[in-house]
Amino acid sequence: MSKRRIEIMDTTLRDGEQTSGVSFSVSEKLTLAKLLLNELKVDRIEIASARVSEGELKAVQEITKWAAEKEYLDRVEILTFVDGGVSLAWMEKAGARVQNLLTKGSLNHLTHQLKKTPEEHFEDISKAIEQASKKGIKTNVYLEDWSNGMRNSKKYVFQYLDFLTQQPVERILLPDTLGVLTHTETFEFISEIVERYPNAHFDFHGHNDYDLGVANVMEALKAGCHGIHLTVNGMGERAGNAPMASVVAVINDFLPNLKIAVKESSLYKVSKLVSAFTGFGIPANKPIVGDNVFTQTAGIHADGDSKKNLYFNDLLPERFGRKRKYALGKTSGKANIQKNLQELGLKLNDDELKKVTQRIIELGDKKERVTKDDLPYIISDVLNSGDFNQKVFVKSYVLTHAKGLKPSTTVAVEIDGELHEANSHGDGQYDAFMNALRIIYKSKKRDFPKLTDYAVRIPPGSNSDALCETIISWDNNGTEFITRGLDSDQTVSAIKATEKMLNII
Numbered sequence: 001m002s003k004r005r006i007e008i009m010d011t012t013l014r015d016g017e018q019t020s021g022v023s024f025s026v027s028e029k030l031t032l033a034k035l036l037l038n039e040l041k042v043d044r045i046e047i048a049s050a051r052v053s054e055g056e057l058k059a060v061q062e063i064t065k066w067a068a069e070k071e072y073l074d075r076v077e078i079l080t081f082v083d084g085g086v087s088l089a090w091m092e093k094a095g096a097r098v099q100n101l102l103t104k105g106s107l108n109h110l111t112h113q114l115k116k117t118p119e120e121h122f123e124d125i126s127k128a129i130e131q132a133s134k135k136g137i138k139t140n141v142y143l144e145d146w147s148n149g150m151r152n153s154k155k156y157v158f159q160y161l162d163f164l165t166q167q168p169v170e171r172i173l174l175p176d177t178l179g180v181l182t183h184t185e186t187f188e189f190i191s192e193i194v195e196r197y198p199n200a201h202f203d204f205h206g207h208n209d210y211d212l213g214v215a216n217v218m219e220a221l222k223a224g225c226h227g228i229h230l231t232v233n234g235m236g237e238r239a240g241n242a243p244m245a246s247v248v249a250v251i252n253d254f255l256p257n258l259k260i261a262v263k264e265s266s267l268y269k270v271s272k273l274v275s276a277f278t279g280f281g282i283p284a285n286k287p288i289v290g291d292n293v294f295t296q297t298a299g300i301h302a303d304g305d306s307k308k309n310l311y312f313n314d315l316l317p318e319r320f321g322r323k324r325k326y327a328l329g330k331t332s333g334k335a336n337i338q339k340n341l342q343e344l345g346l347k348l349n350d351d352e353l354k355k356v357t358q359r360i361i362e363l364g365d366k367k368e369r370v371t372k373d374d375l376p377y378i379i380s381d382v383l384n385s386g387d388f389n390q391k392v393f394v395k396s397y398v399l400t401h402a403k404g405l406k407p408s409t410t411v412a413v414e415i416d417g418e419l420h421e422a423n424s425h426g427d428g429q430y431d432a433f434m435n436a437l438r439i440i441y442k443s444k445k446r447d448f449p450k451l452t453d454y455a456v457r458i459p460p461g462s463n464s465d466a467l468c469e470t471i472i473s474w475d476n477n478g479t480e481f482i483t484r485g486l487d488s489d490q491t492v493s494a495i496k497a498t499e500k501m502l503n504i505i
């Protein structure tokens, strides 16, 4: 059976820009327009509302200039108003050739906003279409508030559609302007319309106020609509529009009789760029494009993936130019660690793996986020912790820092099985800790090395804020050496480095 081709119209640059606080610059609009048509391969883009601003006019001029060279002008659309030709004059100046005329799809909006009768409105629309066509501009028509119109003034909607389907319009655009439809209603309303006007082209435009944007688009397609309007990352006014990435995956995986031109592998890239341009972060759990959606966190899941990809579904990350990850944290088992080690080309024996797993679980318990890039540092720290042959243990300490008082500490250290305790002050907490240690070592008439350098850093390559590394240089009667400590807490990492030093001297 041949598949039905669905048109995808991206309205990130028009409806998406109606996200509160979002405004694209001219060059951002041009970059995205090129990416959407050339790389993501959507069929059409709606790039602006007419009349908006000088900046918007400039952006549209840049896009239409480029689109004309590529012969894409019929794929670039402008939302226009029924305003006696003002929008059309703006469009002409902008070099655009397709208008999406905003008309009233509910009697409520028509009566209370435009304050016109249906007959007057149809007359104005007919003129707007005729004027456009004289200028070589093609017309699609939005029935604003159509979904409420179907609920509350169905007679008007069909009176209007009877008129509109006789007009020279390319497409009729059915918006759920306020995102109020349920999926069942969407199916019923679109089915009724498509059956009644089999020769017209209908687009569905879904909003996400009840988080039903994707479900409603799916039902509109099942009911036979010919095109859908989407935005990257679901940008748009209020709760936004139906999101591009999710809808594309739903069509490809659940609607086998339909086909679209959009390239799945470009979805992530476009999503990231839109997020960067708008400063509108992508929630980590947003399907397809969120940071976490291809990350297995539970040890059991990582184990199942190693056995027969038991925890995979059809949403394979590679489809979208992404990779599966295995999180490191308190719910990790050794399987998660193994997966990360494989990626880093590292191998550990069973005992080492157990120690590293334990350390990661401890960090997770402290609510720290550990990444793959932290692993080499954790491994080096755990495996070189000197717990074999360890003679000196920092058993406990209290560090205080209070405004107006010198930092102070009490330290208990076990040296060769004997416990020693000391109190001291210092310029900082670590300085106080070191002074207390010096007191203990002096009382035992033991040498205590000179600290010659002290550096703290986030381990290079580590993208998380889970770990901090302290590197301390020591001079023990002319013998110089370095020790390192790793912990999520800066002072604790310095104390760990110091404990290593105490076991070396």
Ligand SMILES: CC(=O)SCCNC(=O)CCNC(=O)[C@H](O)C(C)(C)COP(=O)(O)OP(=O)(O)OC[C@H]1O[C@@H](n2cnc3c(N)ncnc32)[C@H](O)[C@@H]1OP(=O)(O)O
Pocket (backbone or CB within 6 Å): 015, 049, 050, 051, 052, 079, 080, 081, 082, 083, 102, 103, 104, 113, 114, 144, 175, 177
């Ligand atoms: C589906 C959607 O999301 S619709 C979104 C459409 N896009 C936008 O509104 C963004 C761009 N809009 C704008 O820049 C401005 O609103 C403009 C330039 C269009 C108009 O600006 P203003 O003249 O200042 O009017 P304002 O913003 O208050 O809009 C209200 C006017 O639009 C009229 N209006 C509402 N719908 C339409 C329509 N489909 N066609 C023509 N006029 C309309 C209202 O009746 C009202 O007119 P009135 O002042 O004579 O009562």
